[in-house]
Amino acid sequence: MDLITPLELASLDPVGQGAQKLVFRHPDDPRVLVKVINPRFIERHDRRDAFYKKRRRIGHNRAFAREMIEHLVVRALHPGRLASCPHIQNILGVVDTDMGAALLVEAVLDEHGDLAPTLRDLVETKRYGRREQEALETFLDWALTSTVLINDLSADNLAWHPDGHFVMIDGLGDRAGIPIRAVSPWLNRLYKRKKIRQLREEIARLRNDG
Ligand SMILES: Nc1ncnc2c1ncn2[C@@H]1O[C@H](COP(=O)(O)OP(=O)(O)OP(=O)(O)O)[C@@H](O)[C@H]1O
Ligand SMILES: [Mg+2]
Incomplete structure (x- = not known):
């Protein structure tokens, strides 16, 4: 699997969607999901809240940071264990896509x-x-x-x-x-x-x- 070339998602149909994110199946591995911040959410939010756009260093990636920190917190509770806790989604990393930064997660x-x-x-x-x-x-x-x-x-x-x-x-x-x-x-x-x-x-x- 090519881990470096940005993933092409824009032409795919999302398999899941919430208020904030679009969720795609990884094109090369159906056991993996790719989560991006919905561009429509970003546009709406930035129009309403200029502060977010100008000042926040992390911007909309904050949603990913929150999830990742807790993932790492849970991992730290069980050092040395291969998989993290069964009660939280397993995070595999951050990747580039044609829709911006994305979180790679294990699909349930x-x-x-x-x-x-x-x-x-x-x-x-x-x-x-x-x-x-x-x-x-x-x-x-x-x-x-x-x-x-x-x-x-x-x-x-x-x-x-x-x-x-x-x-x-x-x-x-x-x-x-x-x-x-x-x-x-x-x-x-x-x-x-x-x-x-x-x-x-x-x-x-x-x-x-x-
Ligand atoms: N790891 C996973 N395994 C299986 N399905 C998933 C997984 N992650 C997300 N989904 C599906 O995609 C949907 C949207 O994902 P997610 O909750 O991450 O997006 P969101 O936009 O942040 O949601 P919210 O509206 O709660 O902010 C979920 O409700 C679920 O149906
Ligand atoms: Mg959700």
Whole structure:
């Protein structure tokens, strides 16, 4: 595989999309996803917030930095281990693409090799049963007790691994200007408790809507 030539993504269809990013399958390896900041998001954001464009050294790549730092935090908790924790998406690196810098991540795939369903998908299609609920509790126990920082614990940021566990694929790190939770385990836990409460409310809402 050529690791240096920039990847061509612009002519491909994204396989996933959130509010901020476009997600593509790696053209050479379907087990890998390539995440870029959606150019439309950048345009809209920069128009609204000139500060971002002019002053921020890191600009929109901040979204990648947040995820990478937490990934490295979790790795530091288990030095010497090959794979990082099963509960967060594995980050493989940063690469150049024709849509700007991109994060290479390991895809969570279902048993057919398609992108795994998110927790939201499971609830909406009535596949959120006892096994999935127990796995979510295991994930939430880990999320609360680990030192990891979380900012967006929504149902579409958790992917269901066919082995029977949830993987956080987005939403790590701290979005606050002054990242105080990184130095206060107490505040970090308090905030994560709130996020867990909100996730439970979201699941209840999705179930009622269905
Ligand atoms: N590692 C992964 N494995 C499987 N699917 C993934 C993975 N990463 C992302 N996806 C899919 O792509 C979608 C969008 O990815 P991601 O959440 O990273 O984008 P985003 O724009 O930052 O989302 P948000 O709207 O939460 O800000 C996810 O909801 C999921 O369906
Ligand atoms: Mg997301």
